[in-house]
Amino acid sequence: MSKKLQTDSELIIEILNGSQAAMEILVRRHYESVFAYVYRQTGDYHAALDVTQDIFIKMMKGLSTYREREKFKSWLFRIAVNCCRDSFRCTSARTAREVELEANFSDGQSNIWDIFSKSTEREHIKDALDSLPEFQKEVVLLRFYHDLKLKEIADIIGSGEATVKSRLYQALDKLKKHLLAGEGELSENKKPRLKP
Amino acid sequence: MKTKNPGSNHKKIIIDTEMTRLETLLNRYNISAVPHQQIERTVESLRQYVPKKQSLWNRQAERLADVLSTARQDAPFFSWGYWLAGIVLFSVGYWIITAADSHVYAIMLLIAPIPFILGLLELFKGRDTGMTEMEMSCKLSLREVILARVVVIGAYGVLLNTLLSVFIYYSQPGAYLWQLTLIWLTPFTFISAIALYIAQKVKSGYAVAFFLVTWTAAIILVQMAGFMVFLQTVNTWAHLLITFFSVIVLIYETCKMTDKYLLTTERWSHCESGS
Numbered sequence: 328m329s330k331k332l333q334t335d336s337e338l339i340i341e342i343l344n345g346s347q348a349a350m351e352i353l354v355r356r357h358y359e360s361v362f363a364y365v366y367r368q369t370g371d372y373h374a375a376l377d378v379t380q381d382i383f384i385k386m387m388k389g390l391s392t393y394r395e396r397e398k399f400k401s402w403l404f405r406i407a408v409n410c411c412r413d414s415f416r417c418t419s420a421r422t423a424r425e426v427e428l429e430a431n432f433s434d435g436q437s438n439i440w441d442i443f444s445k446s447t448e449r450e451h452i453k454d455a456l457d458s459l460p461e462f463q464k465e466v467v468l469l470r471f472y473h474d475l476k477l478k479e480i481a482d483i484i485g486s487g488e489a490t491v492k493s494r495l496y497q498a499l500d501k502l503k504k505h506l507l508a509g510e511g512e513l514s515e516n517k518k519p520r521l522k523p
Numbered sequence: 524m525k526t527k528n529p530g531s532n533h534k535k536i537i538i539d540t541e542m543t544r545l546e547t548l549l550n551r552y553n554i555s556a557v558p559h560q561q562i563e564r565t566v567e568s569l570r571q572y573v574p575k576k577q578s579l580w581n582r583q584a585e586r587l588a589d590v591l592s593t594a595r596q597d598a599p600f601f602s603w604g605y606w607l608a609g610i611v612l613f614s615v616g617y618w619i620i621t622a623a624d625s626h627v628y629a630i631m632l633l634i635a636p637i638p639f640i641l642g643l644l645e646l647f648k649g650r651d652t653g654m655t656e657m658e659m660s661c662k663l664s665l666r667e668v669i670l671a672r673v674v675v676i677g678a679y680g681v682l683l684n685t686l687l688s689v690f691i692y693y694s695q696p697g698a699y700l701w702q703l704t705l706i707w708l709t710p711f712t713f714i715s716a717i718a719l720y721i722a723q724k725v726k727s728g729y730a731v732a733f734f735l736v737t738w739t740a741a742i743i744l745v746q747m748a749g750f751m752v753f754l755q756t757v758n759t760w761a762h763l764l765i766t767f768f769s770v771i772v773l774i775y776e777t778c779k780m781t782d783k784y785l786l787t788t789e790r791w792s793h794c795e796s797g798s
Contacts, residue, residue: 346573354569359557383565384572449553472549499545
Protein backbone atom coordinates (compact mmCIF):
# COMPACT_ATOMS: atom_id res chain seq x y z
CA MET A 328 0.00 0.00 0.00
CA SER A 329 1.49 3.34 -1.04
CA LYS A 330 1.75 6.06 1.61
CA LYS A 331 0.00 9.30 0.73
CA LEU A 332 2.45 12.04 -0.19
CA GLN A 333 2.14 14.95 2.22
CA THR A 334 1.31 18.30 0.70
CA ASP A 335 3.53 21.31 1.32
CA SER A 336 0.93 22.85 3.63
CA GLU A 337 0.74 19.70 5.71
CA LEU A 338 4.52 19.67 6.01
CA ILE A 339 4.53 23.34 7.03
CA ILE A 340 2.01 22.68 9.80
CA GLU A 341 4.25 19.87 11.04
CA ILE A 342 7.36 22.08 10.88
CA LEU A 343 5.61 24.78 12.88
CA ASN A 344 4.77 22.08 15.40
CA GLY A 345 8.46 21.28 15.67
CA SER A 346 9.00 18.46 13.19
CA GLN A 347 12.59 18.30 11.90
CA ALA A 348 11.63 15.44 9.56
CA ALA A 349 8.98 17.55 7.84
CA MET A 350 11.55 20.32 7.34
CA GLU A 351 13.92 17.84 5.69
CA ILE A 352 11.22 16.62 3.31
CA LEU A 353 10.15 20.15 2.37
CA VAL A 354 13.73 21.33 1.75
CA ARG A 355 14.67 18.24 -0.26
CA ARG A 356 11.49 18.59 -2.32
CA HIS A 357 12.31 22.14 -3.41
CA TYR A 358 16.11 22.38 -3.17
CA GLU A 359 16.98 21.36 -6.73
CA SER A 360 14.38 23.64 -8.23
CA VAL A 361 15.48 26.68 -6.21
CA PHE A 362 19.15 25.94 -6.83
CA ALA A 363 18.55 25.63 -10.58
CA TYR A 364 16.87 29.04 -10.63
CA VAL A 365 19.64 30.66 -8.62
CA TYR A 366 22.40 29.01 -10.64
CA ARG A 367 20.89 30.14 -13.92
CA GLN A 368 20.63 33.62 -12.47
CA THR A 369 24.10 33.88 -10.98
CA GLY A 370 26.04 31.49 -13.19
CA ASP A 371 28.32 30.77 -10.26
CA TYR A 372 28.24 27.42 -8.45
CA HIS A 373 29.46 28.63 -5.04
CA ALA A 374 27.38 31.79 -5.10
CA ALA A 375 24.33 29.74 -6.10
CA LEU A 376 24.84 27.38 -3.15
CA ASP A 377 25.17 30.29 -0.72
CA VAL A 378 22.15 32.13 -2.09
CA THR A 379 20.09 28.91 -2.06
CA GLN A 380 20.97 28.40 1.59
CA ASP A 381 19.97 32.01 2.34
CA ILE A 382 16.66 31.45 0.57
CA PHE A 383 15.87 28.43 2.72
CA ILE A 384 16.89 30.27 5.88
CA LYS A 385 14.53 33.09 4.94
CA MET A 386 11.85 30.51 4.16
CA MET A 387 12.22 28.99 7.63
CA LYS A 388 12.18 32.39 9.34
CA GLY A 389 9.05 33.44 7.49
CA LEU A 390 7.23 30.11 7.52
CA SER A 391 4.71 31.22 10.14
CA THR A 392 3.60 34.03 7.80
CA TYR A 393 2.87 31.64 4.92
CA ARG A 394 -0.86 31.31 4.20
CA GLU A 395 -2.50 28.29 2.60
CA ARG A 396 -4.30 30.38 -0.01
CA GLU A 397 -1.07 30.77 -1.98
CA LYS A 398 0.80 28.02 -3.76
CA PHE A 399 3.89 27.30 -1.66
CA LYS A 400 6.14 27.10 -4.71
CA SER A 401 5.16 30.65 -5.69
CA TRP A 402 5.77 31.89 -2.15
CA LEU A 403 9.20 30.25 -2.09
CA PHE A 404 10.12 31.61 -5.51
CA ARG A 405 9.19 35.12 -4.40
CA ILE A 406 11.87 34.77 -1.72
CA ALA A 407 14.26 33.32 -4.32
CA VAL A 408 13.69 36.18 -6.77
CA ASN A 409 14.25 38.79 -4.06
CA CYS A 410 17.37 37.04 -2.77
CA CYS A 411 18.81 36.86 -6.28
CA ARG A 412 18.12 40.57 -6.82
CA ASP A 413 19.90 41.37 -3.54
CA SER A 414 22.72 39.05 -4.49
CA PHE A 415 23.15 40.82 -7.83
CA ARG A 416 23.54 44.13 -6.07
CA CYS A 417 26.21 42.65 -3.81
CA THR A 418 27.96 40.79 -6.62
CA SER A 419 28.22 43.84 -8.81
CA ALA A 420 29.97 45.62 -5.94
CA ARG A 421 32.64 42.92 -5.68
CA THR A 422 35.91 43.44 -7.40
CA ALA A 423 37.22 41.22 -10.13
CA ARG A 424 40.15 40.37 -7.85
CA GLU A 425 37.88 38.85 -5.23
CA VAL A 426 36.17 36.70 -7.84
CA GLU A 427 39.52 35.54 -9.15
CA LEU A 428 40.73 34.62 -5.65
CA GLU A 429 37.57 32.65 -5.01
CA ALA A 430 38.01 30.76 -8.25
CA ASN A 431 41.56 29.76 -7.26
CA PHE A 432 40.40 28.36 -3.95
CA SER A 433 37.43 26.41 -5.31
CA ASP A 434 37.29 22.74 -4.33
CA GLY A 435 37.59 19.74 -6.60
CA GLN A 436 33.93 18.90 -6.45
CA SER A 437 32.86 22.24 -7.87
CA ASN A 438 35.53 22.02 -10.60
CA ILE A 439 34.06 18.75 -11.84
CA TRP A 440 30.62 20.31 -11.69
CA ASP A 441 31.85 23.31 -13.66
CA ILE A 442 33.53 21.16 -16.30
CA PHE A 443 30.25 19.37 -16.89
CA SER A 444 28.38 22.63 -17.08
CA LYS A 445 30.69 24.27 -19.60
CA SER A 446 29.81 22.47 -22.80
CA THR A 447 29.85 24.81 -25.78
CA GLU A 448 26.17 24.70 -26.49
CA ARG A 449 25.20 25.28 -22.88
CA GLU A 450 27.62 28.19 -22.74
CA HIS A 451 26.04 29.63 -25.84
CA ILE A 452 22.53 29.44 -24.31
CA LYS A 453 23.85 30.72 -20.98
CA ASP A 454 25.43 33.70 -22.76
CA ALA A 455 22.17 34.41 -24.52
CA LEU A 456 20.27 34.35 -21.23
CA ASP A 457 22.95 36.44 -19.52
CA SER A 458 22.65 39.04 -22.25
CA LEU A 459 19.08 39.73 -21.13
CA PRO A 460 18.39 42.42 -18.55
CA GLU A 461 17.71 40.97 -15.09
CA PHE A 462 13.97 41.74 -15.18
CA GLN A 463 13.57 39.86 -18.49
CA LYS A 464 15.80 36.99 -17.53
CA GLU A 465 13.87 36.20 -14.34
CA VAL A 466 10.61 36.04 -16.29
CA VAL A 467 12.10 33.65 -18.88
CA LEU A 468 13.58 31.42 -16.17
CA LEU A 469 10.37 31.23 -14.17
CA ARG A 470 8.27 30.56 -17.26
CA PHE A 471 10.42 28.06 -19.13
CA TYR A 472 12.33 26.24 -16.42
CA HIS A 473 9.88 26.28 -13.55
CA ASP A 474 6.58 25.77 -15.29
CA LEU A 475 4.92 28.82 -13.75
CA LYS A 476 1.96 30.61 -15.28
CA LEU A 477 2.06 34.29 -16.20
CA LYS A 478 -0.28 35.13 -13.30
CA GLU A 479 1.97 33.31 -10.85
CA ILE A 480 5.08 35.02 -12.23
CA ALA A 481 3.31 38.37 -11.92
CA ASP A 482 2.58 37.62 -8.25
CA ILE A 483 6.15 36.49 -7.64
CA ILE A 484 7.90 39.48 -9.18
CA GLY A 485 5.26 41.93 -8.00
CA SER A 486 4.21 43.22 -11.43
CA GLY A 487 1.10 43.05 -13.55
CA GLU A 488 0.37 40.16 -15.89
CA ALA A 489 0.62 42.47 -18.90
CA THR A 490 4.09 43.57 -17.81
CA VAL A 491 5.19 39.95 -17.49
CA LYS A 492 3.83 39.19 -20.95
CA SER A 493 5.60 42.16 -22.45
CA ARG A 494 8.92 41.32 -20.75
CA LEU A 495 8.63 37.73 -21.90
CA TYR A 496 7.98 38.78 -25.46
CA GLN A 497 10.92 41.17 -25.49
CA ALA A 498 13.17 38.54 -23.96
CA LEU A 499 12.13 35.87 -26.46
CA ASP A 500 12.68 38.26 -29.33
CA LYS A 501 16.22 38.90 -28.11
CA LEU A 502 16.85 35.20 -27.53
CA LYS A 503 15.58 34.44 -31.01
CA LYS A 504 18.05 36.87 -32.52
CA HIS A 505 20.85 35.62 -30.30
CA LEU A 506 20.29 31.88 -30.54
CA LEU A 507 18.49 31.21 -33.81
CA ALA A 508 20.43 33.73 -35.90
CA GLY A 509 23.67 32.10 -34.80
CA GLU A 510 22.48 28.58 -35.56
CA GLY A 511 23.80 28.48 -39.09
CA GLU A 512 27.10 29.85 -37.89
CA LEU A 513 27.19 27.27 -35.12
CA SER A 514 26.58 24.38 -37.49
CA GLU A 515 29.27 25.74 -39.80
CA ASN A 516 31.76 25.63 -36.92
CA LYS A 517 30.83 22.03 -36.19
CA LYS A 518 31.86 20.90 -39.69
CA PRO A 519 35.21 19.06 -39.72
CA ARG A 520 37.96 21.27 -41.03
CA LEU A 521 40.20 19.95 -43.82
CA LYS A 522 43.91 20.29 -43.34
CA PRO A 523 45.52 22.66 -45.80
CA MET B 524 9.87 21.56 -20.61
CA LYS B 525 6.37 22.11 -21.89
CA THR B 526 5.54 23.88 -25.11
CA LYS B 527 3.98 27.20 -24.38
CA ASN B 528 3.47 30.46 -26.16
CA PRO B 529 3.83 33.61 -24.15
CA GLY B 530 0.78 35.18 -25.71
CA SER B 531 -1.26 35.17 -28.87
CA ASN B 532 0.19 38.48 -30.12
CA HIS B 533 3.69 37.13 -29.93
CA LYS B 534 2.97 34.47 -32.49
CA LYS B 535 2.94 37.22 -35.07
CA ILE B 536 6.59 38.00 -34.39
CA ILE B 537 7.84 34.62 -33.14
CA ILE B 538 6.39 31.89 -35.29
CA ASP B 539 5.61 28.47 -33.86
CA THR B 540 8.59 26.73 -35.41
CA GLU B 541 10.94 29.35 -33.98
CA MET B 542 9.25 29.01 -30.63
CA THR B 543 9.66 25.24 -30.65
CA ARG B 544 13.31 25.61 -31.66
CA LEU B 545 13.88 28.17 -28.89
CA GLU B 546 12.28 25.87 -26.33
CA THR B 547 14.42 22.96 -27.48
CA LEU B 548 17.54 25.07 -27.19
CA LEU B 549 16.62 26.48 -23.78
CA ASN B 550 15.86 22.96 -22.63
CA ARG B 551 19.47 21.99 -23.28
CA TYR B 552 20.61 24.38 -20.59
CA ASN B 553 19.98 21.80 -17.92
CA ILE B 554 21.43 21.85 -14.45
CA SER B 555 22.98 18.70 -13.07
CA ALA B 556 21.94 17.42 -9.66
CA VAL B 557 23.45 19.14 -6.65
CA PRO B 558 25.69 16.84 -4.61
CA HIS B 559 23.82 15.17 -1.79
CA GLN B 560 26.24 16.60 0.81
CA GLN B 561 25.35 20.15 -0.16
CA ILE B 562 21.66 19.55 0.47
CA GLU B 563 22.56 17.85 3.76
CA ARG B 564 24.60 20.90 4.76
CA THR B 565 21.64 23.19 4.11
CA VAL B 566 19.28 20.89 6.00
CA GLU B 567 21.65 20.84 8.99
CA SER B 568 21.95 24.62 8.98
CA LEU B 569 18.16 24.92 9.00
CA ARG B 570 17.57 22.71 12.03
CA GLN B 571 18.05 25.63 14.41
CA TYR B 572 15.10 27.45 12.79
CA VAL B 573 12.59 24.64 13.39
CA PRO B 574 10.41 25.67 16.34
CA LYS B 575 10.74 23.64 19.53
CA LYS B 576 8.28 20.76 19.76
CA GLN B 577 5.27 21.52 21.92
CA SER B 578 3.32 18.98 23.89
CA LEU B 579 0.00 17.89 22.37
CA TRP B 580 -1.84 19.61 25.19
CA ASN B 581 -0.04 22.95 24.63
CA ARG B 582 -0.58 22.70 20.89
CA GLN B 583 -4.29 22.09 21.25
CA ALA B 584 -4.59 24.87 23.84
CA GLU B 585 -2.81 27.26 21.49
CA ARG B 586 -5.04 26.23 18.61
CA LEU B 587 -8.16 26.70 20.71
CA ALA B 588 -6.94 30.13 21.79
CA ASP B 589 -6.37 31.04 18.12
CA VAL B 590 -9.88 29.91 17.15
CA LEU B 591 -11.43 31.84 20.05
CA SER B 592 -9.46 34.94 19.15
CA THR B 593 -10.60 34.69 15.51
CA ALA B 594 -14.18 34.14 16.69
CA ARG B 595 -13.96 37.31 18.79
CA GLN B 596 -12.73 39.26 15.74
CA ASP B 597 -15.29 37.73 13.38
CA ALA B 598 -18.39 38.10 15.59
CA PRO B 599 -18.85 41.86 14.90
CA PHE B 600 -19.14 41.04 11.19
CA PHE B 601 -22.23 38.89 11.75
CA SER B 602 -25.45 40.47 10.55
CA TRP B 603 -27.29 42.40 13.28
CA GLY B 604 -30.47 40.62 12.10
CA TYR B 605 -29.00 37.32 13.28
CA TRP B 606 -28.30 38.57 16.81
CA LEU B 607 -31.67 40.30 16.98
CA ALA B 608 -33.61 37.27 15.70
CA GLY B 609 -32.11 35.10 18.46
CA ILE B 610 -32.90 37.59 21.22
CA VAL B 611 -36.44 38.20 19.96
CA LEU B 612 -37.11 34.48 19.54
CA PHE B 613 -35.99 33.62 23.05
CA SER B 614 -37.74 36.64 24.59
CA VAL B 615 -41.00 35.62 22.92
CA GLY B 616 -40.40 32.03 24.02
CA TYR B 617 -39.87 33.13 27.61
CA TRP B 618 -42.95 35.36 27.48
CA ILE B 619 -45.13 32.50 26.15
CA ILE B 620 -43.84 30.14 28.81
CA THR B 621 -44.41 32.55 31.70
CA ALA B 622 -47.69 33.99 30.37
CA ALA B 623 -49.31 30.73 29.33
CA ASP B 624 -47.73 28.89 32.25
CA SER B 625 -47.65 25.73 30.21
CA HIS B 626 -45.90 24.11 27.22
CA VAL B 627 -42.55 24.80 28.88
CA TYR B 628 -40.87 21.74 27.38
CA ALA B 629 -42.57 22.08 24.01
CA ILE B 630 -41.45 25.71 23.63
CA MET B 631 -37.91 24.95 24.80
CA LEU B 632 -37.70 21.97 22.49
CA LEU B 633 -38.94 24.08 19.60
CA ILE B 634 -36.63 27.07 19.94
CA ALA B 635 -33.49 25.32 21.22
CA PRO B 636 -31.84 24.55 17.82
CA ILE B 637 -33.12 27.65 15.96
CA PRO B 638 -30.16 29.99 16.74
CA PHE B 639 -27.76 27.42 15.25
CA ILE B 640 -30.00 26.85 12.21
CA LEU B 641 -30.21 30.60 11.58
CA GLY B 642 -26.45 30.83 12.12
CA LEU B 643 -25.90 28.60 9.09
CA LEU B 644 -26.85 31.60 6.96
CA GLU B 645 -23.91 33.48 8.48
CA LEU B 646 -21.62 30.47 8.31
CA PHE B 647 -22.07 29.97 4.59
CA LYS B 648 -22.63 33.63 3.73
CA GLY B 649 -19.37 33.79 1.77
CA ARG B 650 -20.05 30.59 -0.17
CA ASP B 651 -23.66 31.48 -1.01
CA THR B 652 -22.86 34.99 -2.15
CA GLY B 653 -19.85 33.87 -4.17
CA MET B 654 -17.43 35.74 -1.92
CA THR B 655 -15.32 32.72 -0.98
CA GLU B 656 -12.46 33.79 -3.25
CA MET B 657 -12.39 37.19 -1.57
CA GLU B 658 -12.47 35.61 1.87
CA MET B 659 -9.52 33.46 0.81
CA SER B 660 -7.51 36.59 0.10
CA CYS B 661 -7.97 37.89 3.65
CA LYS B 662 -5.23 37.67 6.21
CA LEU B 663 -6.92 34.74 7.95
CA SER B 664 -7.38 31.49 6.09
CA LEU B 665 -10.93 30.49 5.21
CA ARG B 666 -10.48 27.41 7.38
CA GLU B 667 -9.86 29.56 10.45
CA VAL B 668 -12.81 31.81 9.61
CA ILE B 669 -15.21 28.85 9.18
CA LEU B 670 -14.09 27.29 12.47
CA ALA B 671 -14.48 30.60 14.23
CA ARG B 672 -18.00 31.07 12.83
CA VAL B 673 -19.05 27.60 14.01
CA VAL B 674 -17.79 28.56 17.46
CA VAL B 675 -19.70 31.86 17.38
CA ILE B 676 -23.06 30.40 16.33
CA GLY B 677 -22.62 27.44 18.68
CA ALA B 678 -21.75 29.69 21.61
CA TYR B 679 -24.65 32.05 20.85
CA GLY B 680 -27.10 29.12 20.81
CA VAL B 681 -25.72 27.74 24.09
CA LEU B 682 -25.84 31.20 25.70
CA LEU B 683 -29.47 31.87 24.72
CA ASN B 684 -30.62 28.41 25.80
CA THR B 685 -28.76 28.61 29.09
CA LEU B 686 -30.22 32.03 29.85
CA LEU B 687 -33.72 30.78 29.06
CA SER B 688 -33.24 27.74 31.31
CA VAL B 689 -31.98 29.90 34.17
CA PHE B 690 -34.86 32.39 33.80
CA ILE B 691 -37.43 29.58 33.72
CA TYR B 692 -35.77 27.87 36.67
CA TYR B 693 -36.13 31.00 38.79
CA SER B 694 -39.58 32.00 37.52
CA GLN B 695 -41.32 28.63 37.36
CA PRO B 696 -41.66 26.78 40.63
CA GLY B 697 -41.05 23.06 40.30
CA ALA B 698 -38.76 23.36 37.25
CA TYR B 699 -35.51 21.47 37.45
CA LEU B 700 -32.43 23.08 35.92
CA TRP B 701 -30.92 19.71 35.04
CA GLN B 702 -34.09 18.60 33.22
CA LEU B 703 -34.40 21.96 31.46
CA THR B 704 -30.81 21.69 30.29
CA LEU B 705 -31.35 18.19 28.93
CA ILE B 706 -34.51 19.33 27.14
CA TRP B 707 -32.66 21.97 25.11
CA LEU B 708 -29.24 20.32 24.86
CA THR B 709 -30.45 17.16 23.10
CA PRO B 710 -32.39 18.81 20.24
CA PHE B 711 -29.82 21.60 20.02
CA THR B 712 -26.92 19.24 19.31
CA PHE B 713 -28.95 16.69 17.33
CA ILE B 714 -30.60 19.16 14.94
CA SER B 715 -27.42 21.28 14.63
CA ALA B 716 -25.46 18.21 13.52
CA ILE B 717 -28.01 17.27 10.85
CA ALA B 718 -28.43 20.88 9.74
CA LEU B 719 -24.67 21.33 9.34
CA TYR B 720 -24.52 18.17 7.24
CA ILE B 721 -27.43 19.25 5.00
CA ALA B 722 -26.21 22.86 4.67
CA GLN B 723 -22.98 21.60 3.10
CA LYS B 724 -24.94 19.82 0.40
CA VAL B 725 -27.44 22.55 -0.51
CA LYS B 726 -27.59 26.34 -0.35
CA SER B 727 -27.81 27.33 3.31
CA GLY B 728 -30.97 29.41 2.68
CA TYR B 729 -32.83 26.28 1.54
CA ALA B 730 -31.44 24.24 4.44
CA VAL B 731 -32.52 26.86 6.98
CA ALA B 732 -36.03 27.16 5.50
CA PHE B 733 -36.36 23.38 5.37
CA PHE B 734 -35.29 22.91 8.97
CA LEU B 735 -37.40 25.73 10.37
CA VAL B 736 -40.52 24.34 8.70
CA THR B 737 -39.96 20.65 9.41
CA TRP B 738 -38.77 21.21 12.99
CA THR B 739 -41.75 23.43 13.85
CA ALA B 740 -44.14 20.97 12.20
CA ALA B 741 -42.55 18.07 14.05
CA ILE B 742 -42.89 19.77 17.45
CA ILE B 743 -46.54 20.73 16.77
CA LEU B 744 -47.30 17.14 15.76
CA VAL B 745 -45.54 15.76 18.82
CA GLN B 746 -47.46 18.17 21.03
CA MET B 747 -50.79 17.33 19.37
CA ALA B 748 -50.21 13.60 19.52
CA GLY B 749 -49.46 13.85 23.23
CA PHE B 750 -45.87 12.60 22.94
CA MET B 751 -44.47 15.52 24.92
CA VAL B 752 -45.09 13.75 28.22
CA PHE B 753 -43.31 10.71 26.84
CA LEU B 754 -40.33 12.86 25.82
CA GLN B 755 -40.12 14.27 29.34
CA THR B 756 -39.90 10.78 30.77
CA VAL B 757 -37.16 9.59 28.44
CA ASN B 758 -34.24 8.26 30.43
CA THR B 759 -31.48 10.77 31.16
CA TRP B 760 -28.89 8.36 29.75
CA ALA B 761 -30.77 8.26 26.44
CA HIS B 762 -30.61 12.08 26.30
CA LEU B 763 -26.91 12.02 27.11
CA LEU B 764 -26.25 9.30 24.53
CA ILE B 765 -28.01 11.24 21.76
CA THR B 766 -26.18 14.41 22.81
CA PHE B 767 -22.83 12.61 22.82
CA PHE B 768 -23.28 11.17 19.33
CA SER B 769 -24.62 14.47 18.03
CA VAL B 770 -21.54 16.29 19.35
CA ILE B 771 -19.31 13.69 17.64
CA VAL B 772 -21.17 14.23 14.35
CA LEU B 773 -20.93 18.03 14.79
CA ILE B 774 -17.17 17.86 15.31
CA TYR B 775 -16.78 15.46 12.37
CA GLU B 776 -18.85 17.65 10.05
CA THR B 777 -16.94 20.76 11.11
CA CYS B 778 -13.60 19.04 10.42
CA LYS B 779 -14.87 17.75 7.08
CA MET B 780 -16.04 21.22 6.12
CA THR B 781 -12.77 22.95 7.07
CA ASP B 782 -10.76 20.23 5.28
CA LYS B 783 -12.84 20.83 2.18
CA TYR B 784 -11.85 24.50 2.21
CA LEU B 785 -8.25 23.55 2.90
CA LEU B 786 -8.28 21.25 -0.12
CA THR B 787 -9.78 24.01 -2.26
CA THR B 788 -6.97 26.35 -1.39
CA GLU B 789 -4.39 23.63 -1.74
CA ARG B 790 -5.17 22.47 -5.26
CA TRP B 791 -1.77 23.71 -6.36
CA SER B 792 0.12 22.06 -3.57
CA HIS B 793 -1.39 18.72 -4.58
CA CYS B 794 -0.42 19.27 -8.19
CA GLU B 795 3.14 20.26 -7.44
CA SER B 796 3.72 17.36 -5.07
CA GLY B 797 2.32 15.00 -7.63
CA SER B 798 -0.27 13.46 -5.32
